[in-house]
Amino acid sequence: MWTRTAGAGEQRVLPDGCTDLIWSDTGPAGELLVAGPDTHPHLASAPPGSHYVGLRFAPGAGPAVLGVPAHELRNLRVPLAALWPEAQVRRVRERLAEAGGGGRGFAGRVLEEAALGRLRDAEPPDPALGAVVAGLMGGASVSEVAATVGLSERQLHRRSLAAFGYGPKTLTRVLRLNRALTLARGGVPYAEVALVAGYADQAHLAREVRALAGLPLSRLLA
Known part of the structure; x- marks a missing residue:
């Protein structure tokens, strides 16, 4: 799990072979998105002070949680709602809304719970x-x-x-x-x-x- 607070200007996110499940507090209801594996730097920007919490999946681990082959997400940032059933995304949003003063640690636990729930129903990773x-x-x-x-x-x-x-x-x-x-x-x-x-x-x-x-x-x- 990682956390970040946006500063002024762009952040250069470098290729690392990983995929990420990310929550941010931008927008009225926050945002849930997925970052695919990159082949070039991704320049990310957000209003200064915006908070991000992410789960980073090691190379090869993401597809079991995200539900799509990794190449379909290459160099992309897509809403989680485009990948998961509506009911699952809604449950994650409801749990995040319960955070109240729980802060980023609580948000991280919500993402972990959602990922573990997906893994329980997924095929095991290729050994x-x-x-x-x-x-x-x-x-x-x-x-x-x-x-x-x-x-x-x-x-x-x-x-x-x-x-x-x-x-x-x-x-x-x-x-x-x-x-x-x-x-x-x-x-x-x-x-x-x-x-x-x-x-x-x-x-x-x-x-x-x-x-x-x-x-x-x-x-x-x-």
Whole structure:
């Protein structure tokens, strides 16, 4: 669960392979929406002081809760009412309305309850998904990961679209970007970031950061 209070200007939301279920207090009755997996930065803006509470689902976990393949939400922000039955959304709104002075912690618990309720009725996640993410994060090639989980590369691509929102090559780029940003924010020199995160060299790191995040690494960190 995460919370945020909007400040002045836009916030740059970077690709991370995840999907989010989000409540905000904008509008008379608040807003419930879903953020799909991104392939480029999403620039979010709201009136300063607006509050957001979200549940972030790890790569591959969102479709079981949201009820649609991840690729249908790629690079989108859609109302929850477009995905869930009207009665389910209404119950979530009613529970949120009960929050009163309960604040964002209560709103987070309401989102968790709604997600758990959906999971109880959903098919269990594909057991291969964890191995796919672990393999790609560990530097294995797409063909190696496919062989590990017993799929052809075409089958892996199809399942990845449904689970992650994009194919395994794009997922590799997104996961590698986030690992690189974690290292760079920790003060690791850029050349070492490139080596540890799995880039060919520092120039490759720079190109990928600009392509996926929309800014040079130094400006992004600043």
